[in-house]
Each structure stands twice: as structure tokens, then as C-alpha cells.
Amino acid sequence: MAWRVRARRRAAFQADVAQVRRSLHDIARDLAALEGLYAASGELVRWRESVQETLGRLGRATPEVLVEARGDADAWTDAVRDFAADRAKELGVRLREEGARPDLPEALDDAAGALRDGRGPRRIPFDDWTRTVRAWLDQPFDAPQQGAHALTSARALDTLRNGLVLELTALEDRHRRLTRERDVAEQSLERMTPRQLARASASHTEREQGYRAVERGAAALATAVVVLDPWRELLSGLVRACATHPDAEEVRDFDGALAEALRDRGRDELRALDGWSQALEAVVLRAREDQALRARQAQALAAAGVRTHGGDDAQVDAALLDDPDVHVSDHAAWVTDTGAAAGDDDPDDDAPPWEGGADAATPSAGAARSRAPGAAAAGAQADDRADRADDADERPAVGGIPITVPGFDLLDPPDTSSDDPREVAREVRQRVAKIDATLENFKLEGRVVASVRGPSVTRFEVEPAAGEKISRFANLSDDLALAMAVGSVRIEAPIPGKSVIGLEVPNASRDLIRFREAVDAPSFKRSSARLPIVLGKSIDGDMMVGDLARMPHILLAGSTGSGKSVAVSALIASLLFRFLPTELRFLMVDPKMVELTPFDGIPHLIRPVVTNPTDAAGVLLGAVSHMERRYKMMSKIGAKNLDQYNAKARNLDLPELPFVIVVIDELADLMITSPKEVESAIMRLAQMARATGMHLILATQRPSVDILTSLIKVNVPARMAFAVSSGFDSRTILDAMGAERLIGWGDMLFSQPGQVKPVRLQGPFVSETEILALADFLRRQYFEDDFVEAYGDDFEPASPHDSDATGFVDWNDDKLRLAAELVINEGQASVSRLQRRLQVGHARAGKLMDSLEALGVVGPHTGSKPRDVLVGFEELPNIFGR
Known part of the structure; x- marks a missing residue:
């Protein structure tokens, strides 16, 4: 029996030794993995040597050696685990810093509206880079120019543009895949073993290389976009040439040759823009001389008694030229006058002008070829018949359509009428004389040094004499208005960035800024803003575009007839022309029941326009509940804002959330009906909703302190002030004077965080007809509204x-x-x-x-x-x- 007890004890002892040995081998493997990551760490080397030494002692283990080895193994296990945990935290920091930050070329950055200082490209997050580049690439070459769809070169350029769009999509997919892998690695960092840490570090290195490859691809793509975009100007010139010279074979040949070169050489041909531009100039010059020659020929025939057709080219009737009684030799005088005989045959006559080298820019007299004038007339008649047939077939579009961004053709064309420049100059001289005389009468030393005409007012820049107090000029607004027989004069003393005083005097005739002109402006079409909204045109002629996501809420206030409601419609339309219903939704409250109801029924609405002030409080409180729900959803996947949430939701195959814009017109009615609930809801939304992608547009015609409370004003920093009746109302809106000097009809002062002083703008005019056309187009669209199905109850009152x-x-x-x-x-x-x-x-x-x-x-x-x-x-x- 004794030997059995001894055998059992020895077996248990050997099992304990084997268990400790396995633990030490695991520790050794973990240390080897860590040494591969941190080769310069001497501590890891000493630990591994100690482990090997202990393993050697276990070969002749005694109970005392076993106890000591087990204690060492436990200590090393804790030390390695703590070391790996610390290194995992460091890796987590590096993982969060992963990502592509490609260079955005300065040419694209400037067009996107960024304030640049000429320091070259800047590195920006990949999503911002993608948004900016896509804004450039989303403009087809055949869309901006009328008639461009008929040009083969336009289709060839659009093919190259579509290729760049596909490359951009591929880059987005690669970046999304890398980001998904990074998110999975970040979630698995907790309780990571050393060997897992080594594999995660290796994957991190591979992803970093992948991100660098994405940045290199993005740089090449951005360079291609920069090279491609200037071709729009050449295409515009070619469209004008086709419209001016519809029968010129040279223009058609140029179009075909350019399209063939673009198809054969692809992007390599894009770098030959200068050569093609010079060739186009030569073609237009040649076509113009050809057209002038034929016009002179027609005039000579008319003088000789030959009947002509009216038109731009005064083409000769083909039937008369075919008459045997009419001989060209009888009218040789008009051929001689042109400097070339009708029978001249230039050997280079049939060659395209861009193949003639440097001499192509100066067409010879023999380049003016004679052709049958009646053919062009017949073609024009055929085109006219086709146009009439097309007009007869036009019918109102009916039926449902998939969701799509509306086109600008729904809007009225810009106003092209302009005042007589001589009359404008005379008006400016008279007003300068009156300003100088008024300053002299009040013993103020200063003179008008410049003037800038804006859409509604002209700003006269007065330079005061040295030692003259600016405050004395600021008190002359009423006297200057009386001298110039205008309603009001606003004085800006001084103009930011200049050492002059601005006198803003209303124009005798105002310019109408139509909404089509505003959205067609490059500052809007190529804006990199997350939520671009058209604000208005400044006195300097710049179309200002704001970013509602940065504001992040905006307040509009002004008296009746000042243009406030039109401005609200313009802000809404700005977003409707940029976002699909799956990307942005509206929650509209209109107690007046007339301003926002035209938008009722569009797919962007979460629910019908709220017109009952009693229900409005419940709807706003529901919006607060939805905001809180969004915060919970964001916290679950570790997102700090809506863009991060949607990016991670795409990686995790979760539905994305759209922006939500809450529009209230008129705030005063709600504050009277339910002041506590409305103020509380607006305050909560204004304070917290920005990160969840929810933003406020508030409008009121009663800028009083009981409506615009301090809590609302503090949390709504961006403001549009329209014409008001008193300086007190102006201070209530802007915390500054000036709005009482505005002249109405869209004339506004805009202020947002970061601006030294409010900026005077003329808001664009969007008519009721345009709003109805836009809303009718959107109502035809259909889609599966998963957002309302899931969250619609949040916005419903009892x-x-x-x-x-x-x-x-x-x-x-x-x-x-x-x-x-x-x-x-x-x-x-x-x-x-x-x-x-x-x-x-x-x-x-x-x-x-x-x-x-x-x-x-x-x-x-x-x-x-x-x-x-x-x-x-x-x-x-x-x-x-x-």
C-alpha cells in the first residue's frame, strides 16, 4: 500500500510540474510575440531569459523548485497580461488615428469655397475629400450647356468623367473595407492576448499601407479632376460655335476629331487642352470669315437683282443659283472683292485647321469655300418642322417616378435685364457730389474714394481725414438720406478690413436675384458644405452659401413684407435641390397655414405640415424624444456625430439615419399658445441636436423679448435680420443696430459665429410658381419610407x-x-x-x-x-x- 501512495503522490507532482511547464511555455511564446513588436525592449529579453532558466530548473524539479516556479509563472503571467493591456491601449490610439487623409488640390479647394492662403493643397479626412471631389464629378459635360448633348466630344468627355466616378467609387469601397476592419479590430482590443496583439499590430501595419495606397490613388484621381474640369470652358466655346455657325463643316470636323482623340488616348489627351483651345479659336475664326464671305456674296447677288432669304447668313436661294439665265461670271465683281477667285483650290482647303500647325490660326483667303446655300436653308426648314413636331408632342408629365434630385429647369431663368451703364455712372457721380457737399456742410473732413454697386444698395467708401472722429460720421445717416432723397442710409464705420467708412445708399432701381441664379452659382454647385444653403448676394457681388451643419441653427426675423418667408422657402429649396428623402427629412410647423403648406405632400416630410399650434408643442417634444433615441443609438456603436454613425452603420449593415431639419414659421404663435413647452423643446434641440444631425430653422415677424427669449438666442447663433421698424427690434435680433435701416424685399443682415460684423445681403427671390413646380415634381416620387415606418411615431402628437x-x-x-x-x-x-x-x-x-x-x-x-x-x-x- 505504501508504494501505491508514493506512486500516486509522484504522479500528482509530475502533473503539477507539467502544468507549470505549459504555463511557462505559453509565457515564453507570448514574450516572443511581444519581442517581435518591441525588439528594443530589454525588459522583455530579461523576462524571456528568466523563463528559460526556470524551465531548465524544472527538468530536475523538487517540491521547493515547483513552488518557486509556480510563483514565478503567476507573476510573469500577470506582468505579461498588464504589459499587453497597456500596449493594447496604445494600439487602440493608433487604430483610432487610422484613416486616409488625401491632399485636396488648391484648385478644387478654392472652388469649394474654402478660405485658402496660397499654401498649396491641404490634407483633409477622406469623407470630406470624397464629398468635394464628387461635387465636381457629378456635373455631366452635356448638362450645363444647351445643345451639348449633340456633340460627340461632349459624350467622350462625359465617358472620361464617368470613368473617374467609377474610380472614386472604387476608392470609397476600399476605404470602407479598411474602416470596417479597423472597427472590428477596435472592438476586439479588450482582453487581447499578446499573440493576438501581435497579429492585430501586423494587421494595423497592413491597413496603414492600404490607407497610404488609397491616398496615392486619391491624389492621382484629384489630379485627373483638376485636369478635366477646365475642358468645360472649351466645350462651352464649342457649343457657342455650333450655335453661331450651324452649317460650318469645320466646327463639326473639330468636334469629331476631338471626340476621336479623347477615345483613342483617353486621359493623356486631357493635357493637350491648350492646343485644342488654340485650334478651336482657329476654327471659329475660319468659320466667321467663311460666313462673312457668304454674306457679302449674298449682298452682291441681291444688288444684282437676285432674291435672297432672310436669316443670319443671308443665304442665297438655291433655285435662283440653279437658273441657267443666272451666270456667276456676270457677277465676277463680288468674287474679286473678297480677295479670292471663286474657282481657287487651296491644297490645304479640305484639311482641318488644327492640322495646319502655327499657320492654322490665320486662315487664307482660299479657305473660304463656296457651298450650296440652299442646302442649309432646307436643313433649317427641316429642323423647324422637327421642332414644331416636338412642341406638338409635349404633354404634362404624369405618373410616379423614383426618388431623384430635381433639376434646375423647374426654376425661372435668371433676370438678364440691366440698367444703362451711363445712367448708373451719372447717378453715382451725383450721389458722390451730394455726399461730399453734406460732409462739408457739417464740417467733416473726408472724401469718397470708391463705390461698389450691389443688387439693392451702392456702398460709397469715405476716407476720413487724419484725426477725424468716426463717431461724427456715424450720426449723419438721416442727413445723408435727406440730401439724396432716399428712405434710409446705413453707415458701416469702419468697413472690416479697410480703413474707410461705408455709406450704403439704396439704388434707384434694384436688381432681381432669382433663385436659379443663386443655385447655378459655383459657390453653391461646388460647395463642400455638409448642408449648403443659399443665403444671398453681397454688395461685392459674391453669392454667399452657408453650411447649416456648422451654424448649426438659424433664426430669421423681420417685419411683414420684409422677405422673411421667401427666405425660408429659399433655404428649404436649397436643401431639396441637394438631398434625397433618404438623406434629409423635414419637420415643418406653420401656424399661419399659408407659408409652408405648399410643401405638403413632398416625400422629404416626416409628417404633414403641422398647422395647429396646440399640436405643434407635442410634435416638438416628440422631436426631442427622437433626438434622445438617436443619442442612444450612437452611443451603442461608439459614434460621436451623425456622419460617424452612418459610416459605422454601413460597415455593420445597419440602416442609416437622415438629417432632420425642423422648420418653424411662425414662432410667435407657438410661444403664445404653449410658451413653456415650446421654449423647453427648442432649447433642448438647440443645445443638443447638432451631433445627431437635427437642425432648426426658426422664423418670426415679432422680434420681441418675450418671443426671442435669451435661452433661444443663446442657442441659435446664426441669424438673418430683415427690415424692422426700430433699432430696439434690431438689437433684439442681432444684438446690434442696423436692421432698422434695411429697405425690405429680401434686404437682410446676416450674422453667424466668427463674423466681426453682420454682412448685408440681398436674398434670392423664389416665386410661388417655382415652389409649386418643385413640390409637384417631388410629390410624384415614390420610395419605401423605412425611416417613417420605424420612427414616425416619435413625431406624432396625441x-x-x-x-x-x-x-x-x-x-x-x-x-x-x-x-x-x-x-x-x-x-x-x-x-x-x-x-x-x-x-x-x-x-x-x-x-x-x-x-x-x-x-x-x-x-x-x-x-x-x-x-x-x-x-x-x-x-x-x-x-x-x-
Whole structure:
């Protein structure tokens, strides 16, 4: 029995030794992995040597050696674990710093509206870089220019542009894949073993190389975009040449040759822009001389008694030229006058002018070829018949269309009328004389040194004499207005950035800034702003575009007729022309029931426009609840703002969240009806909603302290002040005087954080007809509204149609049968469709759908798919009665 006890003890001892040995081997492997990462660490080398020494002692282990080795193994395990945890934290910092930051060329940056100082390209986050470059590439070569779609060179350039778009998409996919891998690695950092840490570090190095490859690809793509964009100017010149010289074969040959070169050589041909520009100038010059020659020929024939057709080129009737009684030799005088005989045959005549080297820019006399004038007339008549046929076939567009960004053709064209420059100059001279005389009468030393004419006012820049107090000039506004017979004169003393005083005098005739002109401006079309909104045109003639995401909320205030409501419509339209309903949604509150109701029914609305002030408070409180829900969703995946959330949601296959813009016009009615609830909701949203992608646009015509409370003003820093009746109202809006000097009709002072003084702008005019056309176009669009299906209840106030009972039919709802007829007619049913077509809230639409399900009209809910319709029209009388 004794030997069995000894054997059992020895076996247990050997098992303990083996267990300690395995632990030491694991520690050795972990240390080897860490040494590969931190080769310069002497501490790791000493630990590994100690582990090897202990493993050697276990070969002749005694109980005392085993106890000591087990203690050492436990200590080394804790030390290695702590060391790996610290290194994992360092790796986490490096992981969060991972990403591509490509260089944005200065040419693209300036066009995007960034303030640059000539220091070359700047490195920006990849998403911002992508947004900027895509803004350049999203403009087709055949869209901006009328008639460009008929040019083969325009299609060739657009093919190159589409190739760059595909490359950009591929870069986005590569960057998204790397970012997804980084997010997965970041989530697995907690409790990472040393060997896992080594593998994660190696993956980090590989991803860094991948990001650098993305940056190199982005640099090459940006260079190609910079080279491609100037070709738009050449294409514009070619379009004008085609319109001016429709029958010139040289222009058509140039178009074909350019298209062929672009197809053959691709992007390499883009660097030959200068040569093609010079060739186009030569072609236009040659076509112009050819046209002038034919015009002189036609005039000579007319003088000789030959009948001509009217038109730009005064082309000769082909029938008369074919008459045997009319001989060209009888009229040799007009051929001699042109400097070339009609029968001259220049050997280079048939060659395109861009193939003639340097001499191509100076066409010879023999270049003017004679051709049958009647052919062009016949072609013009055929084109006219085709145009009339097209006009006869035009019909109003009807039917549903997929969601798409509306085109600018829905807007009225810009106003091209302008004042007589001589009359404007005379008016300026008279006003300068009156300003100088007024200053002299008040013993003020100063003189007008410059003037700048804006859309509504002209700014006269007065340079005061040395030692003259600026405050004395600031008190002369009423006297200057009297001297120049105008309503008001605003004095800006001094103009920021200049050592002069600005006198802003209303123009005798104002320029109309149409909304089409504003959205066509490069500052809007190529803006890199996250939420670009058109603000207005400055006195210097710059179209200012703001970023609602940076503001992050805006307040508009002004008296009746000052242009406030038009400005609200312009802000809304600015966003509608840039974002799809899946990217941005509106929540509109309009107690006046006239300003925002034209937008009712567009797919961007979360719910119909709220016109009841009592319901508005509940809707705003619902918006606060939705904001809090967004914060919870963002915290779950570690996102700090909406863009980060959507980026991670794409990687995790989660639905993205759109921006939400809350528009309130008129704030005063809400503050009177429910002041505490409205102020509390606006304050919460203004303070916290920015990070969740929710922004406020507030408008009021009562800029009093009980409406614009201090809490609202503090949290809404960007403000538009329109004409008001007193300086006190101006101070309430802007915390400064000046708005009482505005002249109305869109004349405004705009202030936002970072500006020294408010900027005077003339807001663009968007007419009711344009708003209705835009809204009608958007109402035709259809899509599966997953956002409203999921979160629509957040924005619904308590409704008399709501009921706590489930499984019952609400027979008191007068729209129940109409809803049944609607779903049967369409063949499918969804809550969002009922909401839009019946103009009801989301909660009521959901109740109607539940009632239809209880009646057996529609099938059960099946996820995000529309419900099936189970009955036909012939069964409705059995359900609802006659």
C-alpha cells in the first residue's frame, strides 16, 4: 500500500510540474510575440531569459523548485497580461488615428469655397475629400450647356468623367473595407492576448499601407479632376460655335476629331487642352470669315437683282443659283472683292485647321469655300418642322417616378435685364457730389474714394481725414438720406478690413436675384458644405452659401413684407435641390397655414405640415424624444456625430439615419399658445441636436423679448435680420443696430459665429410658381419610407383618433373606406403610402392599417415589405355596406 501512495503522490507532482511547464511555455511564446513588436525592449529579453532558466530548473524539479516556479509563472503571467493591456491601449490610439487623409488640390479647394492662403493643397479626412471631389464629378459635360448633348466630344468627355466616378467609387469601397476592419479590430482590443496583439499590430501595419495606397490613388484621381474640369470652358466655346455657325463643316470636323482623340488616348489627351483651345479659336475664326464671305456674296447677288432669304447668313436661294439665265461670271465683281477667285483650290482647303500647325490660326483667303446655300436653308426648314413636331408632342408629365434630385429647369431663368451703364455712372457721380457737399456742410473732413454697386444698395467708401472722429460720421445717416432723397442710409464705420467708412445708399432701381441664379452659382454647385444653403448676394457681388451643419441653427426675423418667408422657402429649396428623402427629412410647423403648406405632400416630410399650434408643442417634444433615441443609438456603436454613425452603420449593415431639419414659421404663435413647452423643446434641440444631425430653422415677424427669449438666442447663433421698424427690434435680433435701416424685399443682415460684423445681403427671390413646380415634381416620387415606418411615431402628437384598444376596427374614422379603396387600387399597402396619399399623420395611418388588417382587407405585417391586398373592389360592399 505504501508504494501505491508514493506512486500516486509522484504522479500528482509530475502533473503539477507539467502544468507549470505549459504555463511557462505559453509565457515564453507570448514574450516572443511581444519581442517581435518591441525588439528594443530589454525588459522583455530579461523576462524571456528568466523563463528559460526556470524551465531548465524544472527538468530536475523538487517540491521547493515547483513552488518557486509556480510563483514565478503567476507573476510573469500577470506582468505579461498588464504589459499587453497597456500596449493594447496604445494600439487602440493608433487604430483610432487610422484613416486616409488625401491632399485636396488648391484648385478644387478654392472652388469649394474654402478660405485658402496660397499654401498649396491641404490634407483633409477622406469623407470630406470624397464629398468635394464628387461635387465636381457629378456635373455631366452635356448638362450645363444647351445643345451639348449633340456633340460627340461632349459624350467622350462625359465617358472620361464617368470613368473617374467609377474610380472614386472604387476608392470609397476600399476605404470602407479598411474602416470596417479597423472597427472590428477596435472592438476586439479588450482582453487581447499578446499573440493576438501581435497579429492585430501586423494587421494595423497592413491597413496603414492600404490607407497610404488609397491616398496615392486619391491624389492621382484629384489630379485627373483638376485636369478635366477646365475642358468645360472649351466645350462651352464649342457649343457657342455650333450655335453661331450651324452649317460650318469645320466646327463639326473639330468636334469629331476631338471626340476621336479623347477615345483613342483617353486621359493623356486631357493635357493637350491648350492646343485644342488654340485650334478651336482657329476654327471659329475660319468659320466667321467663311460666313462673312457668304454674306457679302449674298449682298452682291441681291444688288444684282437676285432674291435672297432672310436669316443670319443671308443665304442665297438655291433655285435662283440653279437658273441657267443666272451666270456667276456676270457677277465676277463680288468674287474679286473678297480677295479670292471663286474657282481657287487651296491644297490645304479640305484639311482641318488644327492640322495646319502655327499657320492654322490665320486662315487664307482660299479657305473660304463656296457651298450650296440652299442646302442649309432646307436643313433649317427641316429642323423647324422637327421642332414644331416636338412642341406638338409635349404633354404634362404624369405618373410616379423614383426618388431623384430635381433639376434646375423647374426654376425661372435668371433676370438678364440691366440698367444703362451711363445712367448708373451719372447717378453715382451725383450721389458722390451730394455726399461730399453734406460732409462739408457739417464740417467733416473726408472724401469718397470708391463705390461698389450691389443688387439693392451702392456702398460709397469715405476716407476720413487724419484725426477725424468716426463717431461724427456715424450720426449723419438721416442727413445723408435727406440730401439724396432716399428712405434710409446705413453707415458701416469702419468697413472690416479697410480703413474707410461705408455709406450704403439704396439704388434707384434694384436688381432681381432669382433663385436659379443663386443655385447655378459655383459657390453653391461646388460647395463642400455638409448642408449648403443659399443665403444671398453681397454688395461685392459674391453669392454667399452657408453650411447649416456648422451654424448649426438659424433664426430669421423681420417685419411683414420684409422677405422673411421667401427666405425660408429659399433655404428649404436649397436643401431639396441637394438631398434625397433618404438623406434629409423635414419637420415643418406653420401656424399661419399659408407659408409652408405648399410643401405638403413632398416625400422629404416626416409628417404633414403641422398647422395647429396646440399640436405643434407635442410634435416638438416628440422631436426631442427622437433626438434622445438617436443619442442612444450612437452611443451603442461608439459614434460621436451623425456622419460617424452612418459610416459605422454601413460597415455593420445597419440602416442609416437622415438629417432632420425642423422648420418653424411662425414662432410667435407657438410661444403664445404653449410658451413653456415650446421654449423647453427648442432649447433642448438647440443645445443638443447638432451631433445627431437635427437642425432648426426658426422664423418670426415679432422680434420681441418675450418671443426671442435669451435661452433661444443663446442657442441659435446664426441669424438673418430683415427690415424692422426700430433699432430696439434690431438689437433684439442681432444684438446690434442696423436692421432698422434695411429697405425690405429680401434686404437682410446676416450674422453667424466668427463674423466681426453682420454682412448685408440681398436674398434670392423664389416665386410661388417655382415652389409649386418643385413640390409637384417631388410629390410624384415614390420610395419605401423605412425611416417613417420605424420612427414616425416619435413625431406624432396625441390624436383624437388614437386608441389604446388593439384588434378593433375604428369605424368612426371617415378615411377608412377611402384607405381600403386606395390599397386595392395600388395592389399593395404600407403605412407611409397611406400617410402621404391621405394627408394624415403616421399614428393615424397606422391605425387605419390595423383596421384594414382586422377587416381582412390587407395581410399581416411582413417586415419592411408592403402588405398584400387580400380583397377586390367587388367585396367592399360586403365589408362597408352600400
